[in-house]
Amino acid sequence: MTSPLRLGIAGLGTVGAGVVRIVQSHPELLAARAGRGVEITAVSARDRSRDRGVDLSAYAWEDDAATLAARDDVDVVLELMGGHEGIAKQVVETALDAGKDVVTANKALLAHHGQALAERAEAQGRVIRFEAAVAGGIPVIKALTESLAGNEMTRVMGVMNGTCNYILTRMQSAGLPYDAVFQEAADLGYLEADPQLDVGGIDAGHKLALLASIAFGTRVDFSGVELEGIGAITIEDITHAADMGFRIKLLGVAQMTGRGLEQRMSPCLVPDSSPLGQLEGGTNMVVLEGDAIGQIVLRGPGAGAGPTASAVMGDVMDLARGLRLPVFGQPAAGLRAARAAQAAVPAPYYLRMRLLDKPGALAKVARVLGESGISIDRMRQYDHEDVSAPVLIVTHKTTRFALEEALSAFEATGVVQGAPVAIRIEQV
Amino acid sequence: MTSPLRLGIAGLGTVGAGVVRIVQSHPELLAARAGRGVEITAVSARDRSRDRGVDLSAYAWEDDAATLAARDDVDVVLELMGGHEGIAKQVVETALDAGKDVVTANKALLAHHGQALAERAEAQGRVIRFEAAVAGGIPVIKALTESLAGNEMTRVMGVMNGTCNYILTRMQSAGLPYDAVFQEAADLGYLEADPQLDVGGIDAGHKLALLASIAFGTRVDFSGVELEGIGAITIEDITHAADMGFRIKLLGVAQMTGRGLEQRMSPCLVPDSSPLGQLEGGTNMVVLEGDAIGQIVLRGPGAGAGPTASAVMGDVMDLARGLRLPVFGQPAAGLRAARAAQAAVPAPYYLRMRLLDKPGALAKVARVLGESGISIDRMRQYDHEDVSAPVLIVTHKTTRFALEEALSAFEATGVVQGAPVAIRIEQV
Known part of the structure; x- marks a missing residue:
């Protein structure tokens, strides 16, 4: 059996603690599947004293995540801190420069710096994996990059922000106005510190930009995503749309058109009988369409410790098994610059x-x-x-x-x- | 760039022709993604003269599929003939013994001989891939084996025979008895030559046995699947079940219990508001449940030239990219014999x-x-x-x-x- 794969975890929030829990709960299962052990050697977070519900005593502690990223006893750095500037970026860069692979759940980082980081990884012969960054536990990155690799992709769609879908479906089921349900979501802790990341469509827009890059072989272009949040959606429109057989969703759509790459994250109507229309609450859904496959629909939890940690561990297990791919499915140098098209595709x-x-x-x-x-x-x-x-x-x-x-x-x-x-x- | 991956295709029915179409339609796309070319060098089928709608003139022709499987200019043999004995089995064995990887869509072959073939592959350092064998274009094998590798799986479920789901949903929508819709399905060409493979649940049972092996680390045990077909389902039950808020599905369920591995393929009621309940017509759906992920639902086309060829090509592209795993996700020697449990889990x-x-x-x-x-x-x-x-x-x-x-x-x-x-x- 090969030597164990050694993980360094930077960030011990719900996701980081969730990963620790998986590694500790069934080591034999992981080893049987990976053909080698999977171990945590070092962890890092801001506050060492906080109780995270997991025993960290067996792992080296680093106050500085960048120091962790360069440790000799770490093969893979898990960047689970978030944020698209500052320490998260530094950790990923440090890890790559030190010859380590990276697994991250950080959609903002990759949406803003994906191309540069992919080039840096490939220059070092390293990979960055980010299944957890898009639609939480749903294996959409893998499905798109690997399973559908024989397809010319025609359209990628998704409801990829559970908070927005919660707000929209709750407005409908309770007949409440936007402001009231927004406050409910805030009280339940569903909103990001900056709520615009959720309700402004920014978080979901980051995810869409990553999917579009893989689907169409283009450089990540978050600035090319037409963003429109759900703040202007009224209960009247939700009710009237329902009268006409529709549901309103914050829907991301990416498709390659004759005029360029169209990326939209905006409220759309979808038929109430469609899988997207039937999606209630905080669940996510991604629809992938290609010339051979037609359409597949993936549905699952878009957030939460367990599902997100499951996605992180899927990436870790791939690395443990020696499954390695370029960051966006093909070498970063070969990705074309996307020409952004403004909603070119006609629609009702x-x-x-x-x-x-x-x-x-x-x-x-x-x-x-x-x-x-x-x-x-x-x-x-x-x-x-x-x-x-x-x-x-x-x-x-x-x-x-x-x-x-x-x-x-x-x-x-x-x-x-x-x-x-x-x-x-x-x-x- | 590495040398091209050379495919030999044994079987040129709808799926085989679909694969040829994909390889011919966008070679640059495949090469960009795989980092190397993907080529067909030889093909084989029973009738050379038949028009399959694709140009085969550039490929060597073999009348004998086993001869194709041993050709020096073939790296990967695609077994797309079907049947669990005879020539299909011989082709796979010949390919493995000749040091070639195998991609197959043959669920019956693997349900009956999966363990022996996996051991044979591993003895040769070769792999067998079979995404297309389960739920057509839905990437369930990859999701289960790779994406959810960090999970202890708790239950795997699915509607995996589109013909049965067509019959059941058509009975409901048209208010027709089983026999009438069965005849419709026969007239539409939806049924296998031996209809019991469909309506008896055998075909779907094959698929369930493969999923159970990966999910629970057990040897494929098709004989342990409790099989019950849909032939006894009446329009009265469909209508009455609907009155109570349910739909009747031919549902496969595999779960590990304290009394052993429970594998059932039988008509079940599911809530009409659930994703399974809402599944109409010939579409397939697989539900994967694990301790970290909770639940994900995958929906898509379970048959057809394009979707099935898409799944075959996903496997081919993995091989082209050098992504290699044991056949059932862990070494065949380590798979435990399943102790079959008869419907141990209580239910309403x-x-x-x-x-x-x-x-x-x-x-x-x-x-x-x-x-x-x-x-x-x-x-x-x-x-x-x-x-x-x-x-x-x-x-x-x-x-x-x-x-x-x-x-x-x-x-x-x-x-x-x-x-x-x-x-x-x-x-x-």
Whole structure:
């Protein structure tokens, strides 16, 4: 049997402690599967005295994570601290420069510095693995990089922020407005210290950028992700979308188009009978589409100590078994710069507006749509409330350009009260 | 760049032709990902003259697949012929003995001879890969063997025969009896030449046995799979189960219990709101549960040229990239013999019976259940039809022993018409 694989763990939050728990709980199982032992030799965190519910006494302690990353008795550094600058980046760089492989759960770090870090790893003959960085325990990085390696990928989609999905599904089930459920999520500890990372779509956008890089062989381009959070989603839209057979999700979509790489992280409508539409609460889901496979759907826990540690250990076990790949599935030097395309792919849209109680109001709205080349799939007008009535329109496929033309023309009709809401319907 | 990986394809049915199509359609993409070319050098099938929709002129042709398997210009043999005896087995053995790796989609072969073939492969320092053998394009073998390698697996479940799921969901949606939908499926070409492979649960049982081996580190034990097909499922049960909030699925379940390895492939009820319950038509779904991950759900096409070829190519690309593992995730010599347990894990059950229109009939049935220690969760009695009324009972968790005791005691009550139906409710 080969010598044991020695782990150094930088960061002992819930994920780090979860990894310690796995390594301690069934060492024989890990050894049987890896063909060698898997051991922890050193750990590092900010506060040595904190009780993490695991016995750390057998491991060397380093106050400085970068010192841990360079230790001679460490083969693989687990960077489980988070943050895209500062110490986390330094730890990964130090580890690579010292000739060690890296496993990280840090989506922000890779979304911002993935290309540079991948090149650095490859220059050293080392690898960086990051299954835990995207959709927690769901093995999406492996499925995309390895299982679907025979496919030209056509689209990658996902609900990859459990907090946003919790908020949106809770709004619907409890009939509560956004602000109330946001506060609930805050009270439950579901939100990041900076809530915009969640509700602004930034965290999920990081994940999407990583998936897009693997799927399309392009350099990670987080700046090319069109970001729109869920803060403007109202209970009215959730309810009305449900009336029309849809659910609203913070959905990430990446696809290669004739005009470049389209990456969107934004609220979208999806059919309520689709797997994405049926996804409730904090669970994540990723949909992978390729020319041979058609579509597969992966569903699972997107966060939490156990699932995230499971993903970290999957990477560790690959390294223990000698399974090594370039960081983004092919050599970093060969990744193309992505040309960012702004929502080029036509789609149907959901429109909600309030029509004033004037003769011919609906005809005027319909004419504006027609003049922009937008045809109507379904329309529903509700009872008048005071001087106006809610109107819902589901369009056939149209371009965003045509849609924006129509939206700006509505005002001149004099029959639309306030600003119409338009939300893309993603065809799943 | 390393020298190209050279494939020999034995079997040019839909899957074999699908693999040829992938290799021909984007060679640069495959080479970029694998770090080397992936080429076909030789092919073999029964009928050379048949038009398969792909150009085979650049490849050497072998009439005899075993001769192909031993060719010097072949690195990896793709066994895509099927069948668990005869030529398929011979091809795999010949390839291994000639020092070649094998990729196969042949679940029957591995369910029957997996242990011997794994030992033979390992003796030669070769590997057998079989992602395509289980659930078609769904990357379940890789997820289980690699991504979840840090988990002690607790349960593996799945709907892994698309034909059965098509029949069951079509019965429900069209309100048709089993025989009518079976004939439809036959007319559509959905059934194997021996339909019992599908509707008898044998094909899905093969797949379950392979998953159980990886999940629990045991030797493949197809003979230990409790098999029950869908032939006895009636439209009445489908409709009544739906009334109670359930769907009937041909569900494979493997779990390690204190009494041994339980492997069942049988009709079960699952909640209609669960991912398994929502699975319609020919799509497959696998649910993997482990101590760290909790649960992940993988959904996708279980058959078809593209999806199956995608899975074969995932294995090929792994080999091209130098990713090599023991056949069942750990050395075959270390796999334990499974002790087969008969449905040891208690479960709730769905019972359907017809009660004669006699005073105290329901009380007698309830007393039988109580005397067997079975408590009732929900009960529904329908209107009388002629002399009897349908009664549905959903029990709380009970053992199969207690259930069988109750079933045999019903007859003596004199109030139950005919044989009651009992179907396990799998808690998902």
